[in-house]
Amino acid sequence: MQGLFASPVAQKAWNTTLFVVMLFFLLNVLAVIAVVVVNSLGQRWFGGWLPDGFTLRWYSTAWAEFQLSAILVVTAQVAGAVVFLSLLVGVPAAYVMARLRFRGKGLVLLLFLLPLLVPPVTYGIPLATVLYQMGLGGTIWGVILANLVPAAPFVVLVMTPFVEQIDGKLEDAARVFGAGTLTIFRRILVPLLLPGMLSAGLLVLMRTLSMFELTFLTAGADSQTLVVALYYAVFAAGVRAPQSTDAMAVVYMATTLIWLLLALRFVDPTQMVGRVKAQRA
Amino acid sequence: MSSTFPPAAAVAPPRPKIAHDARAAGRDLRPLLVLPGLAVVLGLFCYPFIYGLILSFEPLEGGPFANYIAFFTNSRLYGTIGTTLWLSLPITIVNVGLALPVAYALRKPSSSQRIITTILVVPITLGTVLAAEGLLSYLSPNGWMNRALLDIGLISEPIRLLHKPAAVIISLVITGFPFAFLMMLSYVTGIDPTLARAAATLGAPPHRQFMRIYLPLLAPGIAITFALCFVQAFAVFPSAVMLGAPAGPTRVISLAAYEAAFEQYDYSLASAIAIIMGIVQLAVVGAVLGLRNFAYRGPAASGKG
Incomplete structure (x- = not known):
């Protein structure tokens, strides 16, 4: 057995197998995405590899049928508010987690990790119950608050190493010259943390755009984001042409992937899954 | 302040x-x-x-435990635990089992590493709803997959995968494998490659470098990746409704909780189901992390061995 694995031929065969499996997987992923794009552009597609002809009219149909302009406005409002608020509460918390020692720090870290480890559906249902009791369920504020639950801790975890990289002597020097914490934040930390805040903001933006469960559980008819509207469109299939649903799916893909393209210039892809490496218990 | x-x-x-x-x-x-x-x-x-x-514990009617009694005596409810475990556990083993060797093979920075990670980040970014929408066309009897299999001659008539557990499983691979891969890659690349080189100079062939150097150091990473992947798969919701048979074979536990809350407006029962869901997740995660503590105790987890 040992000799079998050690031989160079076996090594090569193993690597080739991995390569073929990976290629097969990537091809399928690309095909699943491509089929949505092709269908949204097709006139009629009953059989065959491609539709009978190509058209852009499904996009105007989808725009009118699904009131995409209104949905896009809501999506932008929710995503913008979640990014802003999560940075606002997350960056100061990350500063504390990176710089200070205090009693109960381990517990605080656990509290920041839990919302990232527990899947949204599990806490989304009690959360939606509470939000509906407070009268916030079904409103855009309920959607924003629900999306803050994973977003704010995510910012804390992404920003902590960025704060750690900044030399503490800079703050000491500013303090010697009489700067208060607020001034230090405004004049020293925030300018130096801008690259990190950009990465964290982009990651939160993408996660919010594709966050289905929490938005689905808390949104009302006029506070749906694009991904929830897409789900309802598929759910109520049969009423409308599938191409028009796919046109909406392409609009959703475009709004998400633009940010991904931008983010990939700043962020390592492994950061998107939220590295939990540093927080080993 | x-x-x-x-x-x-x-x-x-x-x-x-x-x-x-x-x-x-x-x-x-x-x-x-x-x-x-x-x-x-x-x-x-x-x-x-x-x-x-x-x-x-404050059900609409009955004593304090009425919700839990109702859950465990109604097969439509307690059956969802088995259904969801049956969907999520095998697929998590497959995803993590595939992600480990692929991430290991791609551990050195290269253009193929960059291309593959970039492509794999796309399904994660787009999410389960879009993957399900794509699969609805892709797996349909007239879809590209059946067409390709027919043209190659592997099948003589289209195979029906939609609205069966198979389609949900495929969607769990499409979104779950990239997640497992990126997590594993971040753990594998975090291990100092000079350790393996040191082993090589002492005469360890590649498979022994993996078994004796990488695997013990990766054990915590594998356990955490498995736990996170499982928890996500166990919470499968949109694709089970869109691609599966939500009335029967893919009636997952999150769907039962959703129906209780938003169709029967029984928030009490819905909370009980959500709590049970959390407990099952916790039990499996605890078992996995406990298993890894049992198997590798000691300083193997530190990177400075």
């Missing part, structure tokens, strides 16, 4: 470190900066959980 800082301490040269010491600074209010972030977690995560837990 500005902290008053004794100027004498900052000027005194012998102890410059004092600025870092919160207690020496007297009234250092900087720890308070954690409060807004903590308030979000406490108010929107912990409070609803506790509220839900209490609510689950």
Whole structure:
């Protein structure tokens, strides 16, 4: 057995197998995405590899049928508010987690990790119950608050190493010259943390755009984001042409992937899954 | 929120470190900066959980345990645990089992590593709803997959995968494998490659370098990746409704909780189901992490071996 694995031929065969499996997987992923794009552009597609002809009219149909302009406005409002608020509460918390020692720090870290480890559906249902009791369920504020639950801790975890990289002597020097914490934040930390805040903001933006469960559980008819509207469109299939649903799916893909393209210039892809490496218990 | 800082301490040269010491600074209010972030977690995560837990013991009718009794005596409800485990556990093993060798093979920075990670980040970014929408066309009897299999001659008539557990399983691979891969890659690349090189100079062939150097160091990473992937797969919701048969074979536990809350408006029962869902997740995660502690105790987890 040992000799079998050690031989160079076996090594090569193993690597080739991995390569073929990976290629097969990537091809399928690309095909699943491509089929949505092709269908949204097709006139009629009953059989065959491609539709009978190509058209852009499904996009105007989808725009009118699904009131995409209104949905896009809501999506932008929710995503913008979640990014802003999560940075606002997350960056100061990350500063504390990176710089200070205090009693109960381990517990605080656990509290920041839990919302990232527990899947949204599990806490989304009690959360939606509470939000509906407070009268916030079904409103855009309920959607924003629900999306803050994973977003704010995510910012804390992404920003902590960025704060750690900044030399503490800079703050000491500013303090010697009489700067208060607020001034230090405004004049020293925030300018130096801008690259990190950009990465964290982009990651939160993408996660919010594709966050289905929490938005689905808390949104009302006029506070749906694009991904929830897409789900309802598929759910109520049969009423409308599938191409028009796919046109909406392409609009959703475009709004998400633009940010991904931008983010990939700043962020390592492994950061998107939220590295939990540093927080080993 | 500005902290008053004794100027004498900052000027005194012998102890410059004092600025870092919160207690020496007297009234250092900087720890308070954690409060807004903590308030979000406490108010929107912990409070609803506790509220839900209490609510689950206050059923619409019956004694305090009526919801839990109802859950475990109704096969439409308790059956969802088995259904969801049956969907999520095997697929998590497959995803993590595939992700480990692929991530290991791609551990050195290269153009193929960059291309593959970039492509794999796309399904994660797009999410389960879009993957399900794509699969609805892709797996359909007239879809590209059946067409390709027919043209190759592997099948003589289209195979029907939609609205069966198979389609849900495929969607769990499409979104779950990239997640497992990126997590594993971040763990594999975090291990110092000089360790394996040192083993190589001592005569260890590649498979022994993997078994004796990488695998013990990766054990915590594998356990955490498995736990996170499982928890996500166990919470499968949109694709089970869109691609599966939500009335029967893919009636997952999150769907049961959703129906209780938003179709029967029984928030008490819905909370009980959500709590049970959390407990099952916790049990499996605890088993996995416990298993890894049992198997590899000691300093193997430190990267400085």
